[in-house]
Amino acid sequence: MNIKKLALVWISLTLVFLLGACSEEEKKEVKNTNPVVAVVNGIEIKQDFIDKTYDTWLFMKGSYEQNDKVDVASDEQEKEELFHYGRRESAIIKTNLLQLKINGIVLEEYYKSLNQTISDKELEEKYVQMMDIMKEKKPEVMDFYSEKKIDKDFIKNGIKTNFYITKFMEDLDEKYREEYKLSESEYKNSKLNVNIAVILVQDKKTIDEVYKKIQDGAKFEDMVKEYSIDESSKSNEGKLGTLKMDEIPLEFSLAIENLKKDQISKPFKSLFGYNIVKVIDYRTVEDMLKDENLTEGEEASAKSFLYDCSLRIKLQEELDKLTEKAEVKILKDFYKEDVEK
Numbered sequence: 602m603n604i605k606k607l608a609l610v611w612i613s614l615t616l617v618f619l620l621g622a623c624s625e626e627e628k629k630e631v632k633n634t635n636p637v638v639a640v641v642n643g644i645e646i647k648q649d650f651i652d653k654t655y656d657t658w659l660f661m662k663g664s665y666e667q668n669d670k671v672d673v674a675s676d677e678q679e680k681e682e683l684f685h686y687g688r689r690e691s692a693i694i695k696t697n698l699l700q701l702k703i704n705g706i707v708l709e710e711y712y713k714s715l716n717q718t719i720s721d722k723e724l725e726e727k728y729v730q731m732m733d734i735m736k737e738k739k740p741e742v743m744d745f746y747s748e749k750k751i752d753k754d755f756i757k758n759g760i761k762t763n764f765y766i767t768k769f770m771e772d773l774d775e776k777y778r779e780e781y782k783l784s785e786s787e788y789k790n791s792k793l794n795v796n797i798a799v800i801l802v803q804d805k806k807t808i809d810e811v812y813k814k815i816q817d818g819a820k821f822e823d824m825v826k827e828y829s830i831d832e833s834s835k836s837n838e839g840k841l842g843t844l845k846m847d848e849i850p851l852e853f854s855l856a857i858e859n860l861k862k863d864q865i866s867k868p869f870k871s872l873f874g875y876n877i878v879k880v881i882d883y884r885t886v887e888d889m890l891k892d893e894n895l896t897e898g899e900e901a902s903a904k905s906f907l908y909d910c911s912l913r914i915k916l917q918e919e920l921d922k923l924t925e926k927a928e929v930k931i932l933k934d935f936y937k938e939d940v941e942k
Contacts, residue, residue: 638933641706654698660745692935705762707927708769719764728757789887791907796882798839801831801874808868808875821879846910
């Protein structure tokens with residue numbers, strides 16, 4: 602499971618919702634062949650939706666590269682490792698897709714209560730505009746639609762989901778920008794990028810055991826080698842390299858925001874599993890300000906960057922509040938059913 606690569610997945614996945622949602626035709630399918638994976642305020646999300654949007658993500662990404670790697674693997678052990686790597690990555694993407702769809706339904710209900718919904722006319726106009734662009738500039742997308750039997754209802758529902766997610770982000774930005782403030786100390790000590798290492802396991806019992814061993818004196822690097830299931834970093838002492846703060850998952854940002862160099866986080870749960878992160882190094886605004894060649898534009902860019910990072914946290918907090926008020930039942934754990942079977 603490549604955490605560094607998947608850290609940016611949530612951004613690209615929002616674009617996928619221009620291409621998918623449950624159509625009326627899908628709702629009529631037999632439950633056994635298209636089971637319900639979640640229910641939000643009485644609205645069903647079905648397996649076929651997840652499968653189609655996952656295929657769409659792979660298509661937009663540009664390849665089915667994991668399958669290709671398995672085909673050319675040199676031995677059976679390597680094929681087995683790559684096969685399970687692909688399953689874990691797939692489970693993470695599908696879980697994220699499901700959560701985004703849940704968010705879309707919750708936000709549609711929220712905007713209905715405010716009488717701020719997208720009209721049928723607006724939705725049709727956006728659909729026509731999108732199709733015109735695709736026909737002219739992306740004919741391969743039209744071929745994909747045909748191959749996967751993605752119909753007009755499916756696409757329009759996806760456009761609607763994307764509309765509400767985007768509107769929520771824009772509305773919150775407008776409101777939050779007025780109240781956002783950083784003290785001079787907070788500003789100078791804010792991290793711009795971090796060099797981190799990670800231990801990833803699949804269950805809470807194991808991560809608690811690892812954390813206790815580290816607290817008792819075990820080396821972080823040894824624990825990576827013994828326990829971590831992140832193939833992309835395990836051979837390099839868990840190191841992910843240097844990343845901007847907005848390039849790492851939100852749970853990671855919150856876990857390390859107050860850590861100093863060589864400190865480790867407490868165990869925390871993320872989309873990937875259960876994690877402990879070590880901060881190897883980082884660069885703060887104060888470090889940046891020491892650069893004699895720093896321009897006004899670069900400092901302004903840093904301030905904007907810090908605001909965006911803060912807005913991302915605020916966005917998740919507000920979304921969590923709305924989701925807590927909704928009736929959400931998740932009926933499928935993609936990791937347990939697709940990876941551990």
